[in-house]
Amino acid sequence: MSVLDYGTGIYAIDLFEERKSFRSSAYVIRDERVALIDTGSAKSQEALLEGLAELGLGSEDLDHVIITHVHLDHAGGAGQMMQKSPRAVLHAHPRAARHLIDPSKLDQGARAVYGDQMDEIFGHLLPVDPHRVVIAEDEGTLRLGRHTLTFYHTPGHAKHHMCIFDDRSQGIFSGDMVGIRYRPEYTGWDFTYGFPTTSPADFDPDAMLESLHRLEALKPRRIYHTHFGMTEPAGEAFDFSRNGVHYINKLIQQLPDTVTYEQIQEAMSEIMIQDLRIQGHVVPSVDPLGVDLWLDSLGILVYIQKKQKLA
Numbered sequence: 001m002s003v004l005d006y007g008t009g010i011y012a013i014d015l016f017e018e019r020k021s022f023r024s025s026a027y028v029i030r031d032e033r034v035a036l037i038d039t040g041s042a043k044s045q046e047a048l049l050e051g052l053a054e055l056g057l058g059s060e061d062l063d064h065v066i067i068t069h070v071h072l073d074h075a076g077g078a079g080q081m082m083q084k085s086p087r088a089v090l091h092a093h094p095r096a097a098r099h100l101i102d103p104s105k106l107d108q109g110a111r112a113v114y115g116d117q118m119d120e121i122f123g124h125l126l127p128v129d130p131h132r133v134v135i136a137e138d139e140g141t142l143r144l145g146r147h148t149l150t151f152y153h154t155p156g157h158a159k160h161h162m163c164i165f166d167d168r169s170q171g172i173f174s175g176d177m178v179g180i181r182y183r184p185e186y187t188g189w190d191f192t193y194g195f196p197t198t199s200p201a202d203f204d205p206d207a208m209l210e211s212l213h214r215l216e217a218l219k220p221r222r223i224y225h226t227h228f229g230m231t232e233p234a235g236e237a238f239d240f241s242r243n244g245v246h247y248i249n250k251l252i253q254q255l256p257d258t259v260t261y262e263q264i265q266e267a268m269s270e271i272m273i274q275d276l277r278i279q280g281h282v283v284p285s286v287d288p289l290g291v292d293l294w295l296d297s298l299g300i301l302v303y304i305q306k307k308q309k310l311a
């Protein structure tokens, strides 16, 4: 099963990112116009095309490709997808658009984090024709037919992040803004767990709390997470995201100026184990969250170092 049906023409396609199921998804909204929200990386292109085919769609049927932010697990395959979708226009945050048109900085940034593994994990980045890129302004709208989408600029996870509110399902396509929803199929645990994602390079806890507040004021019913699936009622996702940020803020206050990556990683795994225990789950380790634990700890370290430079 690689396509999940959330009703009102909304589907999630499992992208098998990092060769794992229930890790990352792209969303399709089927209406008079067809929209794709996030493409995943270039490596997940095949899974995306297969998912579209399961819905009886081809890439040439796409009218709109919408990018939540330019991290590679969301937009690394945007160039390839736009080449295969001659009719589509691409909608992106103003800070994201230039990186989709010229991905060289994105490439450099990703290589700084992932090193030699970058090509293996995400594949190659292709530029998007600037004439096919539309800047998504804050509170700008896009009508697909029965669905009208509204874009919200939501810094915190990334400065180039936006979320998309769908009026028909009263849901928010949250990208990485309203936390990650770890499904049992991914972790091997017998429960679903939620935690914010603080990956580099511009995680900012205060901005994240502000964006969460702004999105919650829209009173959505549902959150459609990229990672992974849907949270309803939406309040649960806001709660676990905010709780996580509060833990992280407390941690940042306690850490010494000379903190190392290893210290942050150890503290973060302790925080997650404690958080799980409070929710009644005793786990031997948080190893199943390993990749994110690494990215989250790195993001927190980058944030602390930036703050020290400003001080």
Ligand SMILES: [Zn+2]
Pocket: 071, 073, 074, 175, 176, 226, 227
């Ligand atoms: Zn992501």
